[in-house]
Amino acid sequence: MAIDDRRARDREARRRLIVATARALAENEGWDAVTTRRLSTEIEYSQPVLYKHFAGMEQIADAVAVEGFGELTEAMRAAQSGSGSADDALSRIAHAYLDFARDNPAMYDAMFTRATGLRFATDDTPPQLEDSFAAMRQAVDAVAGDRDADTLTEVFWAALHGLVTLGRAGRLRDDYDDDRIRLLVSEFATRR
Template sequence: MAIEDRRQRERIARRRLITATARTLAEREGWDAVTTRRLSAEIEYSQPVLYKHFGSMEDIVEAVALEGFGELAETLRAARRGGAAPGDEVGRAAAAYSDFAATNPALYDAMFTRSTRLRFAAQDTPAPLSEAFSELRAAVATVATARDVDTLTEVLWAALHGLAMLGRNDRLRPGHAADRIEVLVAQFRTAGN
């Protein structure tokens, strides 16, 4: 049993190394630079070892995205719970989401713009995706009043995503990200009153 436990720990460690290296490369050089050949060279594993853990590059991107959704959920949870001003959970969560997207562009791409098999609002939605949505939903619920919380959360998420992508691609005026978040959040705070 001890040998099998050790082998399992080693498999998990190799898998983490592969995803961490892919993420580091993507953040540094973009996802086009992340290939199995490049990963093999970076971590000094053969390509067959990579394929033993992941069937394709898409599987690696998907694993990175799942890690990202877990991190986003933690970020949103900490922002929602950690404010000095009770009652502004939606504002803190929106700002945290925006900061997360801005500081992790390649990770954010893996989560939201690269093609994966990950689906929201389905029976087989992976837990990290559901947890991230649930954290944003919990913040929105504080201002939803009688409105449909799930729909409001989807609208906020879509608006935050749009702002993140437009800002990152220089389609919006620089230096006004916080102002845009405040205007967006104000609409959610006052629409139910």
């Protein structure tokens, strides 16, 4: 059993190395720089070793995305803890979301803009995606009143994603994030 345990640990360590290297390359050089050939060179394993862990680049990017959802969830939960009112919690979640997207652009792309096999609200949804939605839903639920909290959460998430996407493309005025978030939270919180 000890040999099998060691092999499993080694396999998981290689998998983590592949994901971390893909993420680092994407953050530093963009997703176009992340290829199986480049990854195998960077981690000093052959391409067949990569294929023992992942079927291809799409699955590697999905693994980066799943990791990102875990980190986004942590950021939203941290932002929500210690918040005062329900409006404050929603505002903190929104700021944490925008900060996460700004600080992790390649990961955010893996999570939301690259083609992916990851799906929300299905039987095979990874728990990290479900946890991320639940963290945001918790804040939205506090202001939902008699409205459907799931749908309201989807709309709130879509609004934040829109702000990220338009901001990254230079289509929004700089330095107005606070005003936009204040308005967004006000619209969600006042219609109870």
